[in-house]
Amino acid sequence: MTTTVIRGAYVISMDDAVPEQISDIVIRDGKIEQISPGSDYPADARVIDGEGRLALPGFVDTHRHLWQTVARGIAADWSLVEYFAGVLGQLGTRFRPEDVYISTLLGLLEAQDAGITTVLDWAHIMNTPEHADAALTAHRESGERVVFGYGEPVGAWLGASDRFELDDLARIRNDHYSSDGGLLSLALAPRGPDFSAIEETARVWGVADELDIPITVHVGVGTWTERGGITALAEANLLREGTTYIHCSASTDDELARVRDSGGAVSVSPEVELHMGHGYPPTRRILDQGLRPSLSIDVCTGIGGDMFGAMRSMLSTQRGADNDAALRAGDMPQRLDLTTRDILRAATIDGAAAAGLASRTGSLTPGKDADIVLLNVERLNMFPLNNPVSSVVLAAGVGNVETVLVRGEVVKEDYRLTRDLSGLMQRGLASRDHLFGEAGIELGGAWAPPLDG
8 A cells, every 4th residue: 555644734625534743644545544743654654744734625527628738828818708709609619529639628727837736627519529539538637636627518508509419328338438436427507598598508417317417507798698597507407406507697696595405506716607607706695595606717818827826816705795795885894703713624625515525625634535725824915823724725836836746746846847838839729829820819918709799
């Protein structure tokens, strides 16, 4: 049996039963065996020095469109309408399987580099079975924990068809996800009631039920949700335990209560929601309904890909709204009841719960897989460490991420990923150049997609 010990790190476990203190973390065969000061371990164990380091669970990103990684930054100044026209319309229809592969793999390695050990890949680029196989290959090669959100061909989002052809889903389910307990799992990522007819939505939900696959779906986005997507699902008896509802910016409080009562979860992408026009991030309204929000990046075509920025965005936007409401009522805010620990929960254990993985990851708990991040807290941006949780949420960055383990395997050490990136980055540039050339997109940020009307 292989034993690894992280010795003398300050542990933020996100598990109330595991004290936050300087401890040793003993990892055996990929799982956390023990967390305590002065632990016993074999003489031949691999020892990682944790002195001056903070150990916490790997972050969980509950919704990212990894296939868009090679188009990084192109939509930084675009609205959601422009994103549909430019990224889905101009680029998405031109993606080859090899483009999906390299973009997905680079996106997963970017996540690892930032301490994100679990990603739900919301892949609405399944234009052919070969596109799906390319994404799967990237998932396997990455060493990351990945939930494959199997989506529709990108053309469906552009009105090419209202029917989600699911003939290939059974093959993927049976050939690649027949066993449980590994790093890879499967979800279904359909357009849902905000973007397709309720009859089509019911058919797709039925297939997910038959194959016992959870659903992840966008709802409550801008003015495109006038029908009330969650209400439509409720009226059609399609609310399911384990479904993740993404954004929910325009969803009503009653709809959020229905999500709670049905055992669903919510994924909030605060930076993208504010930048592109989805609506205000509903963090407070989610909490008020007794739900716990999870965090997601969404698209690196518009924002950065690390969880530190997402955590700060979630906290500052909701605190700003809460404080502004008090001031407008003539009151000075007295206490800030949304805490940095609430936000770290959203990025770890609550994300794992939303992804259906809370029994495996999301906290440093004996018996769970060793998905662990070590932050160097002796760098100036975190020194001195007076409030560990708040320092992670409000001060840390990718530059503090020294070591990352996924199920006990070291995938980043001494601030560098263990995988050689040089050839992959060259392939990424070649993919970008091909796609941008085919779509007529110029580098530099001046190009924007034409909009009908």
